Amino acid sequence: MSVATVRCFVGDEAVASWPDDDRGLAYGDGLFETVRAHAGTLPWWPAHWQRLQRGAHALGFALPRRERVRAEAEALLDGEGGVLKLIVTRGGGGRGYAPSEGAAPYWRLSRHDAPPALPQAGLHLRWCELRLSLQPALAGIKHCNRLEQVMARAEWRDPDIHDGLLCSTEGDVVCATAANLFVLSDAGWITPAVDRCGIAGVCRDWAMQVLGAAETRVAVTDVEAAHAVFLCNAVRGILPVARLRDRSWRPHPQVLELQRRLAAEHPAFATEVS
Amino acid sequence: MSVATVRCFVGDEAVASWPDDDRGLAYGDGLFETVRAHAGTLPWWPAHWQRLQRGAHALGFALPRRERVRAEAEALLDGEGGVLKLIVTRGGGGRGYAPSEGAAPYWRLSRHDAPPALPQAGLHLRWCELRLSLQPALAGIKHCNRLEQVMARAEWRDPDIHDGLLCSTEGDVVCATAANLFVLSDAGWITPAVDRCGIAGVCRDWAMQVLGAAETRVAVTDVEAAHAVFLCNAVRGILPVARLRDRSWRPHPQVLELQRRLAAEHPAFATEVS
Numbered sequence: 001m002s003v004a005t006v007r008c009f010v011g012d013e014a015v016a017s018w019p020d021d022d023r024g025l026a027y028g029d030g031l032f033e034t035v036r037a038h039a040g041t042l043p044w045w046p047a048h049w050q051r052l053q054r055g056a057h058a059l060g061f062a063l064p065r066r067e068r069v070r071a072e073a074e075a076l077l078d079g080e081g082g083v084l085k086l087i088v089t090r091g092g093g094g095r096g097y098a099p100s101e102g103a104a105p106y107w108r109l110s111r112h113d114a115p116p117a118l119p120q121a122g123l124h125l126r127w128c129e130l131r132l133s134l135q136p137a138l139a140g141i142k143h144c145n146r147l148e149q150v151m152a153r154a155e156w157r158d159p160d161i162h163d164g165l166l167c168s169t170e171g172d173v174v175c176a177t178a179a180n181l182f183v184l185s186d187a188g189w190i191t192p193a194v195d196r197c198g199i200a201g202v203c204r205d206w207a208m209q210v211l212g213a214a215e216t217r218v219a220v221t222d223v224e225a226a227h228a229v230f231l232c233n234a235v236r237g238i239l240p241v242a243r244l245r246d247r248s249w250r251p252h253p254q255v256l257e258l259q260r261r262l263a264a265e266h267p268a269f270a271t272e273v274s
Numbered sequence: 275m276s277v278a279t280v281r282c283f284v285g286d287e288a289v290a291s292w293p294d295d296d297r298g299l300a301y302g303d304g305l306f307e308t309v310r311a312h313a314g315t316l317p318w319w320p321a322h323w324q325r326l327q328r329g330a331h332a333l334g335f336a337l338p339r340r341e342r343v344r345a346e347a348e349a350l351l352d353g354e355g356g357v358l359k360l361i362v363t364r365g366g367g368g369r370g371y372a373p374s375e376g377a378a379p380y381w382r383l384s385r386h387d388a389p390p391a392l393p394q395a396g397l398h399l400r401w402c403e404l405r406l407s408l409q410p411a412l413a414g415i416k417h418c419n420r421l422e423q424v425m426a427r428a429e430w431r432d433p434d435i436h437d438g439l440l441c442s443t444e445g446d447v448v449c450a451t452a453a454n455l456f457v458l459s460d461a462g463w464i465t466p467a468v469d470r471c472g473i474a475g476v477c478r479d480w481a482m483q484v485l486g487a488a489e490t491r492v493a494v495t496d497v498e499a500a501h502a503v504f505l506c507n508a509v510r511g512i513l514p515v516a517r518l519r520d521r522s523w524r525p526h527p528q529v530l531e532l533q534r535r536l537a538a539e540h541p542a543f544a545t546e547v548s
Contacts, residue, residue, distance in 0.1 A: 006294045017291045018299070020280045020384070025292070025361065027420035028302025034369065059421070060428055085369055087299065090424075095308065095359055095386050097420065097427040097451055110294070112369050133407035134443055137425055145419035146301035146371065147333070150364075151411055153371040154334055169408055177371055 005111050007076055010091070011104030012068060022106050024089030027097070028144040030106075031055040032087045036114075036235050038268035040079035044234055045070065047202040052088065054200075055141035060099065061090040064107050076111050081268060083112040083235055087144065115236060122242025122251060123162040123231060125176065127220075128152040131169040132197040140200040153177045163231060165223065165244070168197050173218040179231035179239065180204035182213060183223055184252065189213035190222070202234040203262075210261060211254075228252035237262050237269035279385050281350055284365070285378030286342060296380050298363030301371070302418040304380075305329040306361045310388075310509050312542035314353035318508055319344065321476040326362065328474075329415035334373065335364040338381050350385050355542060357386040357509055361418065389510060392436060396516025396525060397505060399450065401494075402426040402438040406448050406471040414474040427451045437505060439497065439518070442471050447492040453505035453513065454478035456487060457497055458526065463487035464496070476508040477536075484535060485528075502526035511536050511543035 008015050024030035033048045042048075049066055056063045063069075073084050091103035130152040138145070152166055163176040174192050175181055180201040182191045189211040194200050207213065223229060228249055229241040238259045240251050263270040282289050298304035307322040316322075323340055330337045337343075347358055365377035404426040412419070426440055437450040448466050449455055454475040456465045463485040468474050481487065497503060502523055503515040512533045514525050537544040 018294075020292075022299070023424075025296070025299045025304075025363075026306070026418065027424055028418055029421060029424050030299075032300070059425070083369065089299075095357065095384075097423045099424060099428050110369075130411055131409075133409040135405075135407040135422065137404055138421055143421055144300065144302055145421045147303060147412055147417055147419045148409065149371045150297075150301055150303050150373060151333070154373050 005076060006108055007072060008106070008108045009064065009072070010106055011064065018108065019092055019106060021092040021094070022089055023091065023093045023100075024087065024106065024144060026093075028146070029059070029099075030087055030089030030144040031059070032085065032142055032144055034235050035073075035084045035086065036266075036268045037077050037081045037084050038266065039081060040074060040077045042070070042073060042084065043266045043268060044202050044206075047205060048234070051142060051200065051202065052086075055143060056088070058137070058141050059090065059143065061103070062105050063088060064105050069107065069109075073109055076109050080111075082114045085110045085112060089144070118162060118236065118239060119242075120251075122240040122249065124160055124243040125241055126156060126161050126164045127245065128155055128164040128166045128177070130155065130166065132166050132174050133169055134196045136196050139196050139198060140194045142199050149177050167220065171220070173220055173223055174198040176231050179233040179236070181218070181223075182207060182211070182230050182232065183218060183226045184228040184254065185222055185226060187214075190216050190218060192216070192218045201232065203232040203237060206262070207232055207238065207258065210258060228255055230255050230258070237266075279350060280382055281346060282380070282382045283338065283346070284380055285338065292382065293366055293380060295366040295368070296363055297365065297367045297374075298361065298380065298418060300367075302420070303333070303373075304361055304363030304418040305333070306359065306416055306418055308509050309347075309358045309360065310540075310542045311351050311355045311358050312540065313355060314348060314351045316344075316347060316351075316358065317540045317542060318476050321479060322508070325416060325474065325476060326360075329417060330362070332411070332415050333364065333417065335377070336379050337362060338379050343381065343383075347383055350383050354385075356388045359384045359386060363418070392510065392513060393516075394525075396514040396523065397436040398434055398517040399515055400430060400435050400438045401519065402429055402440045402451070404429065404440065405443040406440050407443055408470045410470050413470050413472060414468045416473050423451050441494065445494070447494055447497055448472040450505050453507040453510070455492070455497075456481060456485070456504050456506065457492060457500040458502040458528065459496055459500060464490050464492060466490070466492045475506065477506040477511060480536070481506055481512065481532065484532060502529055504529050504532070511540075
C-alpha cells in the first residue's frame with residue numbers, strides 16, 4: 001500500500017519534515033487512527049476523535065486542534081476516498097523518559113489506497129502463538145506501541161490466511177492482529193472486553209450497539225463452538241469468518257444483515273458487500 | 275538535554291531526513307542503545323552491539339553493518355565524550371502490521387551531553403504505581419515500545435526523587451524506569467530476572483559478573499530489607515540508593531568498591547565517583 005501523500009505539523013504549524021527530537025520515534029509515545037474515507041468525507045470522524053481524546057487523556061499529552069486536523073485531512077483527501085492515517089505524538093523532548101511539559105504535539109496525516117476486497121464468503125483465520133500482555137493502563141487506546149501486533153502478524157506468510165486471533169497471557173481470546181472479534185454464542189453476541197489489553201475499535205462500538213452485544217471474557221472454546229464469528233475494523237467494516245483450524249462457518253444471516261446495515265449507513269463500506 | 279547533532283541512514287546510505295514510511299514511528303518497530311562515550315571512544319560498544327543483535331533476532335529484522343555504524347558514531351563524537359544514542363528500525367513499509375520482507379533498516383545517531391552528576395551520597399527512589407506487563411517475547415531487549423516507562427516516569431515531578439522502582443503485574447520488583455536494580459540480601463547480591471519483562475542492561479551484565487550476583491525473582495520486601503541497594507545503567511554507571519519510602523541506607527563499602535572498579539575499567543564513569 002503506497003503512501004500517496006504525507007503532511008507533517010508541529011502544533012498549528014505545517015512543517016516540511018518530521019522533527020528530529022520526536023518522542024513518537026524514540027518511545028512509540030503517540031497515538032494513531034486509521035479512518036476510512038468516502039468521497040472526501042470521514043463518516044466515523046467523531047468516534048475516531050473521541051478515541052484519540054481518551055488516548056491523549058490516558059497518556060497525558062495535548063492533541064492538536066480538532067478543527068485544524070479535520071480541515072487538513074479533508075484537504076489531503078481532495079474529494080477522494082481511501083484510508084486516512086493520523087499519527088499524533090507527545091512532541092519533542094530530550095533523551096530520557098520524563099515527558100516534556102506542555103510540548104506542542106507533532107502530528108502527521110497520510111492518505112492511502114483503500115485495501116483490496118476480501119472474499120465475501122468469509123475470512124480464513126489462524127490462532128497466533130504470541131500472547132498479548134495485560135496492561136490496564138494502556139488497554140483500549142490506539143497507541144503506537146504495537147510490537148506485539150507486528151510479531152503476531154509475522155507468524156505467517158500464507159496469503160490465504162487473512163488474519164490471526166490472539167489470546168492474552170491468561171488465555172482469553174482478545175482480538176485479531178488488526179481487527180476486533182464478535183462471536184455468536186448460545187447466549188447471543190459477545191465480544192472480548194478490552195479493559196486489560198486490546199483496542200476499543202470504532203467499528204466494534206458501532207457493532208456492539210447494533211447487535212446489543214455483551215463485552216465479556218471470551219474463551220477459545222467459545223470461538224470454536226460459535227454459531228457465527230466475524231471480525232471488524234473501521235477500515236474494512238464487517239468481515240465474516242469462514243474458517244478457523246478445523247471449524248468452518250457459512251455466511252450467517254445476522255452477519256450479512258449487519259454488513260448491509262453498515263453499507264446503508266456508511267457508503268464507503270458498500271463495496272465490501274458486492 | 276539538547277540534541278547536538280543527528281545523522282540519519284537507510285541501510286548503507288546517509289540521508290538528509292528520516293523517511294516518511296518508517297515503521298519505527300508507526301509502531302515503535304525498532305531498537306535503541308544509549309552508549310556512554312569517552313574521549314571519542316565507546317568502551318562498551320561490543321556489549322551494546324550484542325544486545326542489539328539479540329533484539330534484531332527477536333524482532334526479525336536486519337541491522338546495518340556494524341563497522342559502518344561504529345565509524346559513523348566515532349565521526350559524530352569527533353573526539354568528545356557524552357552520550358551517543360542509536361535507533362535502528364525495521365525500515366519502511368506500508369500501512370499494516372505485516373513486516374516488510376528484506377527492507378533496509380533505517381538508523382540514526384544522535385550525540386547528547388553527559389547527564390548531570392547525581393548525589394554521591396545516593397539516590398532517593400519511590401515506588402511507581404504502574405505495573406509492568408509480562409511479555410516474554412519482548413523481555414530483555416531494548417525495543418522502542420516504551421510507553422510503560424514514559425507513564426511510570428510521569429508519576430512524579432519532584433526533582434529530589436531520582437527514579438522510581440517498578441513491579442510487574444504479578445508483584446515482583448523488576449527495575450527502575452531507566453536503570454536496573456541490585457539488592458544485597460542475606461544470601462548475597464541479587465538482581466531481578468528479565469525473562470518476562472525488563473531490559474538486560476549492559477552495566478547490569480558487567481555488575482552481575484563482578485559481583486557474582488544471582489538473577490532471581492525479587493520481592494518488595496527483599497528490597498526494603500536489603501543491606502544495600504544500587505541502580506545501574508550504561509550511561510551513569512553504578513548509582514547507590516540512599517532512600518526509599520521509610521528506609522535509608524548509608525553508602526555501602528561493596529557499592530563504593532564497585533564504583534571504583536568501574537571507574538578504573540571505564541574512565542568515562544570516573545566523574546561519578548568524584
